[in-house]
Amino acid sequence: MDTVPKLHKETLAALAVAAAAAAAIIYKHHKLLRQSRAKWMRTMSFNDKWERFAAADPSQLLVITDFDATITAGDAEQCHDMLGASPLMTKAFRDEFAPLLNWTTNTSIDGVEWWDKAHELMLKHGMPPRPMLQRLVREAYMPPRHGALALLRKLEEMKVPVLIVSAGLSDVIEEFLRQHNALTENVTVCSNRLNYGADSVPQSVSPEEPVTSFTKAAAYKNAAAFFRHHHARRMILVIGDSVTDIDAAHEVPYDESLSVGFLNSRPATAMTKYADTFDAVVLGNGGSLDPLTDLVELININGRAREIELENRRKLLDKGRAYSLRLAAYDPARVK
Numbered sequence: 001m002d003t004v005p006k007l008h009k010e011t012l013a014a015l016a017v018a019a020a021a022a023a024a025i026i027y028k029h030h031k032l033l034r035q036s037r038a039k040w041m042r043t044m045s046f047n048d049k050w051e052r053f054a055a056a057d058p059s060q061l062l063v064i065t066d067f068d069a070t071i072t073a074g075d076a077e078q079c080h081d082m083l084g085a086s087p088l089m090t091k092a093f094r095d096e097f098a099p100l101l102n103w104t105t106n107t108s109i110d111g112v113e114w115w116d117k118a119h120e121l122m123l124k125h126g127m128p129p130r131p132m133l134q135r136l137v138r139e140a141y142m143p144p145r146h147g148a149l150a151l152l153r154k155l156e157e158m159k160v161p162v163l164i165v166s167a168g169l170s171d172v173i174e175e176f177l178r179q180h181n182a183l184t185e186n187v188t189v190c191s192n193r194l195n196y197g198a199d200s201v202p203q204s205v206s207p208e209e210p211v212t213s214f215t216k217a218a219a220y221k222n223a224a225a226f227f228r229h230h231h232a233r234r235m236i237l238v239i240g241d242s243v244t245d246i247d248a249a250h251e252v253p254y255d256e257s258l259s260v261g262f263l264n265s266r267p268a269t270a271m272t273k274y275a276d277t278f279d280a281v282v283l284g285n286g287g288s289l290d291p292l293t294d295l296v297e298l299i300n301i302n303g304r305a306r307e308i309e310l311e312n313r314r315k316l317l318d319k320g321r322a323y324s325l326r327l328a329a330y331d332p333a334r335v336k
Ligand SMILES: [Mg+2]
Pocket: 066, 067, 068, 069, 070, 240, 241, 242
């Protein structure tokens, strides 16, 4: 006959554990929130969006990010520039590529033709040979942005798909990620990819229409399989350092998007345009991605809190059911 008080005690204990877990989670939540927000230049819409994202389920999350000067630091060498100027490349290639890197005289600097010409020279000179990629990237000045690797690790841990949409080169980006242990299964690179022949020399570049900073909206088409596979994820984080980086999410269906732009070393006059484009703007070449990791961690924590709550509810329901069955089977006549 002591079944009822015992069950009651167990239920109370379970509730106390759940309440303590919830309190700890809420405390951590608010602490992270305070830390993160102090670091962000936020637009009017940002706070509401942050709240909606923090409450989102991790299974809803998808990240679209630029690579050059976004995953890498603001002053890092960018894919094509690094390749065109690398002492590891032949002199003939570097000499022909040099005019493309002269930003004061290059007339096609603002056009898609820049990428066509750059790729044409790479194919003409067979640069870079496949075995050279590893050293090319290792010896380049391409430091990761502060917080970038931590963010990628967290996203991998949570199995959040990441699409890197870049006007650079997939081969360089993937080698960079590999060297930083960040080329994980949740990461897809949508950029200009060299197609190597059996002799390890590039034969062509895909896609035929190059991925440029002016054509990032084509990411939805170029990465069609990625978006098809993850169509149920409708909370999108968009990260970039050019105002056109946001175009990568332009055709992607979503319920909510939150965008972060890195101003890097651009003049303060560019701020208005950046503030009009992104929900948050981070200043300086060394601007950190840590605040975004905090947000992703919040999403993770809240997701886990919901899982714990559901699990506790399920356990209590099971106990309630077992108790009812025992009461139904209880026969007072058998108790002396
Ligand atoms: Mg960039």
